[in-house]
Amino acid sequence: METITNVHRDDEASKLGMWLFIFTEILLFGGLFIVYSIYRFNNAVAFHLAGEELNDTIGIINTVILLTSSMTVAMSLTAMQKGNIRLCLGMIAVTVLLGLVFLTNKYFEWGIKFEHGLYPGSAFLKELGHGDIMFFGLYFMMTGLHALHIIVGLTILVVVAVFIRKGRIRPDKYAFLENGGLYWHLVDLIWIFLFPLFYLIH
């Protein structure tokens, strides 16, 4: 019979908890994907044309950035598991940097849209018609929510880095790093779908 005298650590449980949380995040975006699919179905032509307004190049660059950052954060976990703390911290630093570049690109991209009068509730957009209103409404809502998740993800990664330096995350105790990494991958996962739906399909 097993007698447990003090609270013991259960990494498998915290991973399960993290995944369950990721499920809810996927379904949160899922709601928006439902809305997107319905309105695309209702306004096929307008969505087709509005998609051409978006700058493919920025979209492609941001995709490459996020995919790469997803790999570096996965590598930081491998480095930690192998006991290479310096490489681990380096990889997290690269990830955070890539995340910041992504946000900067997003900032300029949104800025250009605003200059062109393409923002929710603008008079110009209202003249364009229902399909465009829906397309850009969804564009701002979905990429905005995604950017919010990037900011949260970056904050988590910074905390992870601090914990590594303080020795609270170690090669024998790295559940927090693993879960933070999972969150960052989630951000990547959602972008994989946002990218073709807004930038490419036209």
Added chain:
Amino acid sequence: MGPQTYNSFFTVHGIIMIFVIVIPGLPAVFGNFFLPIMIGARDVIFPKLNLLSWYLYVLGILTVLTSLFTFGGAPDTGWTFYAPYSFKTTTNMFPAVLGAFILGFSSILTGLNFITTIHRMRAPGMKFSNMPLFVWSIYGTGWIQLFATPIVGITLMMVIAERFLHIGFFDPALGGDPVLYQHLFWIYSHPAVYIMILPAMGVISEIIPTFARKGIFGYNAIVASTMAIAVVGYFVWAHHMFTSGMSTTAQFTFSLLTFLVAIPSAIKVFNWVATLYKGSIRIEVPLIWALGFMFLFMIGGFTGLFLGSVATDVHVHNTSFVVAHFHYIIFGGMGSAFMAAAHYWLPKMYGRMYNKFWATVGWATFFIGFNVLYFPMFILGYQGMPRRYYDYLGQFHNLNVVSTIGSWILATGLIITIVNLIRGARNGPKAGMNPWEGRTLEWTVPSPPPPENFDVIPDLTSTSTAH
């Protein structure tokens, strides 16, 4: 009471009762306390997360309450926040919607915590195949909370975005579709009624075998029906929208699916009755509440079939028939189950027994009052009295008076019951470790249980049954 006040009343009543009381009720009170004990654990797996969930809950309530007292006035959309009115009304929608969002987040964290606890903290020998049925019901509920709540979360966020940015998602003038809002809202809010009723069914599945003094009939069938409800219940949402201008194909499909979800509920009722059959029944207060549950739940369930079939729904849609059906299920069903659980577990939680005579009087008064209050609403609804109108035609007068008298009787019953429970918890006689001769793990620890539940984690590998 003017029309605007009336609108605010039914809205705030709905928001508070559903999001604050009924959805978290059973899991928060009895789930937190008994889930760990029943699986032989010292606590839930993430105690800090549990605390966070509690803080969010309090924050959510406070946010909802600010909508009442700040300028703009209490919300008046009904608890469903239907678009486009919900972003056009000048009343205080933002705090109400934000509060519901925060409460949803709290609900998600609770579900996440319970599922992980059940997977990782079961005592040796406590398998999924012999886990108490209340724990199974919490498990099924947890999955619904995880799968359904995010959808309403994003929907509420869209309503907030709509109010401030006028994007037009659900605004027909800008190309949005209000019916899509209804889809998204009910994708959560139908499963939400199973978040409310599944734990109730779990409580009943514990109480009936204890007082029939035999094992539950059809353990596997009850487990399967719990999970079936969780799964099928997710795909029936649009039965709330038969008159909203949906396609007939969708009406047909959702009506069919709705009838399917009635089957697992019926299986449960059948199994409870079969458990009582030829049992050596001991009539105690928890059992009386449980029997009341079965009676009221069945009336609620059968009238649900009227609403689930398109033809009859068109007739009784948005009448007080719906109000009666819903309250039979939630108030009569979940409310009775809550009281059954309180009378069943209070001796364990406080180590003291309440007065059984007054408990019975309280139940009888509640039961009579409940039926006098809500049964006339079926008739009124069938005759065509619409709900959510602050006034009614003269022909509906008599039954409305009956209903009002019923509400007084019901309130008296509730007051007797609650006062009796509080007095029992404070200074009733000592109840002892196992007053009902229950066979689940919570009856093997002292009453009230020590802070960490068990000195030594129980080992069930040698015993054959825990349920």
Added chain:
Amino acid sequence: MSEGKAHITNYSTLAMVLGSLLVLTWATVSITSINLGPWSVTAALLIALLKATLVLLYFMHLKFDSKLLKISFTAVIVVFFLVILLTFFDYLFR
């Protein structure tokens, strides 16, 4: 409780996965630039699904995780698609 030793993904595996993801990105960009009509949506989404699977299996480690995670993740995706399908039962036949 013994879960066995944690699986460590090699750096080279991760780099190869990134390589495949970049190739798939290039593929989806070039496919959608030729006009295939409605098929370009299908193609883009299929490639996106493929990319997501790679991220899930290797970056997110799902390939080496417990059965519970695999099953429940699949359940999330299945439920989501059924919800979209049922919603379209309304919009397709209005």
